[in-house]
Amino acid sequence: MRIGIDLDDVIAVCAVPYLRKFAERFRVDLPDEDIGWQLLDEMDDRVSAEQRDRFRMDLYNGPFFGELDVYEDAPEALERMVGAGHELYFITARAERRRVVTETWLREKGLIEHAKAVHLKPQGDFVPTTRGKYDATGSAVYKVRLAAELSLDAFCEDDELISRSLAESGVRVWLFDQPWNREVAHPLIERVTGWSDVIAALGIA
Ligand SMILES: [Mg+2]
Structure with missing residues (x-):
């Protein structure tokens, strides 16, 4: 095939280290399990869309993918x-x-x-x-x-x-x-x- x-x-x-860095940066709590991309959709009232876009670009421009x-x-x-x-x-x-x-x-x-x-x-x-x-x-x-x-x-x-x-x-x-x-x-x-x-x-x- x-x-x-x-x-x-x-x-x-990928999602787990991303969310951990996100939580650290914006001081938000993560649940003990099921850490994943779906959590970002629930951040609307915590972190603005602009801040989230900036965070993603900065992270991806750094060593993230290599680590x-x-x-x-x-x-x-x-x-x-x-x-x-x-x-x-x-x-x-x-x-x-x-x-x-x-x-x-x-x-x-x-x-x-x-x-x-x-x-x-x-x-x-x-x-x-x-x-x-x-x-x-x-x-x-x-x-x-x-x-x-x-x-x-x-x-x-x-x-x-x-x-x-x-x-x-x-x-x-x-x-x-x-x-x-x-x-x-x-x-x-x-x-x-x-x-x-x-x-x-x-x-x-
Ligand atoms: Mg994928």
Whole structure:
């Protein structure tokens, strides 16, 4: 199979460190569990949209992406997938200007050699978004287009809108279960708890 693989919250542990830094910066409390992107939607009365946008840009312009941890079971799973003959493509909605930090990180973590290519979102794909909130619309358009161009059979993803868009375009999705994606359901979307479920689904566990 030809398989697209998202990075943030699929390969890289991203939402938790982001929210922890956000909470530290704006002195807001986080719950003990289910820390995730859905919490940002509840910050309207605490932190302005402008402040949230500024925080995100400053964080992403710093060392953030180069310091993320990898999900523990990801490296071996990717190795098995490649060993079984599957073709892997890292496809992230991170902007193209994050390529150096992204590829350096993938190399340091020993992951880049498993992929046929690393795709980041071209700057031209920018779609105006609701201020202060992540809007996945442009990312969904980008990933659906790439899935078609690369003739992908399946995609590993955590975002609801992107997963639904991929499924509606006929691409099978392994949806990595997260507190912010519990609503989505589609015949082509299979919810997984992590990489062990993906390799089990591929029959290579
Ligand atoms: Mg993601």
